Amino acid sequence: MPAKHLIKLYDVRCNLDPPAWSPNVWKTRFVLNFKKLPYTTQWLAYPDIGAILSAAGVPPTRTEKPYYTVPAIVDEVEGRHPVALADSLNIATYLERTYPQPTIFPGGTERVQMTYITAIHEHVFMAMFYMVIPTTTRILTGRDLDYYTASRKGFIGVALEEMFPPHKQEGMWAKLRQGLDQLSALIDSVRMGHRSRWLFSPVDTPSYADFDLGAILIWFQKAGPEGGWARIRDLNGGKWRRHMDNLQPYMQVL
Numbered sequence: 001m002p003a004k005h006l007i008k009l010y011d012v013r014c015n016l017d018p019p020a021w022s023p024n025v026w027k028t029r030f031v032l033n034f035k036k037l038p039y040t041t042q043w044l045a046y047p048d049i050g051a052i053l054s055a056a057g058v059p060p061t062r063t064e065k066p067y068y069t070v071p072a073i074v075d076e077v078e079g080r081h082p083v084a085l086a087d088s089l090n091i092a093t094y095l096e097r098t099y100p101q102p103t104i105f106p107g108g109t110e111r112v113q114m115t116y117i118t119a120i121h122e123h124v125f126m127a128m129f130y131m132v133i134p135t136t137t138r139i140l141t142g143r144d145l146d147y148y149t150a151s152r153k154g155f156i157g158v159a160l161e162e163m164f165p166p167h168k169q170e171g172m173w174a175k176l177r178q179g180l181d182q183l184s185a186l187i188d189s190v191r192m193g194h195r196s197r198w199l200f201s202p203v204d205t206p207s208y209a210d211f212d213l214g215a216i217l218i219w220f221q222k223a224g225p226e227g228g229w230a231r232i233r234d235l236n237g238g239k240w241r242r243h244m245d246n247l248q249p250y251m252q253v254l
């Protein structure tokens with residue numbers, strides 16, 4: 001039994017209820033829920049992320065702006081120094097090492113899980129990125145919205161209104177469908193070797209790549225183009241909708 005501890009999870013708020021929309025934070029939340037670790041979420045306003053995380057002793061994740069990012073956690077372990085860290089993969093690795101059961105890398109699949117995550121990133125996340133960055137403005141208000149709209153061009157190098165303009169939209173949807181087809185083909189080849197209901201796990205519990213894809217699909221649902229999830233959820237034989245249904249037990253927002 002690990003020592004008594006409480007984890008604080010830092011997330012960025014939005015105006016939905018519950019306010020959890022950030023894909024990288026969902027990756028951490030899935031792992032916390034799956035491992036049944038005790039945690040509470042501290043919701044941050046976008047412009048306050050840097051000041052609050054640095055005051056909490058969390059290290060920066062980047063060498064240029066924004067220096068500080070969510071997710072971040074502080075794990076207060078009785079009798080030990082609190083552990084403060086950021087970056088979703090770094091946090092997943094720490095949680096797996098410190099609280100190994102149940103495992104997010106079943107059957108020693110850590111390396112292969114990383115190749116699945118790269119494929120999810122290339123085929124799906126990148127195809128969604130320029131759709132979701134501008135449409136995220138519909139779930140932000142006040143200071144959060146002001147900060148977000150003023151900073152994206154500087155951080156990403158493209159103005160919000162140039163990312164997903166009407167004349168590019170059909171081409172971008174086609175590219176996303178193509179990316180989903182590619183990921184679906186990879187999943188089908190992975191699943192030839194096992195009968196698990198999970199897309200990337202050979203056993204009856206989900207793996208980190210299952211959470212990674214779930215986090216990206218939640219982000220697309222919550223912050224992406226209106227009606228966007230309805231356009232993709234039943235593609236590829238309904239894989240994406242079934243995956244989200246299967247992940248429901250790990251979607252609590254605490």
Ligand SMILES: N[C@@H](CCC(=O)N[C@@H](CS)C(=O)NCC(=O)O)C(=O)O
Nearest residue numbers: 022023024066069070071087088089
């Ligand atoms: N590689 C990092 C990326 C984290 C990241 O980009 N987080 C965004 C929210 S999803 C953020 O905190 N942005 C701060 C800002 O835009 O000021 C991870 O996986 O944790």
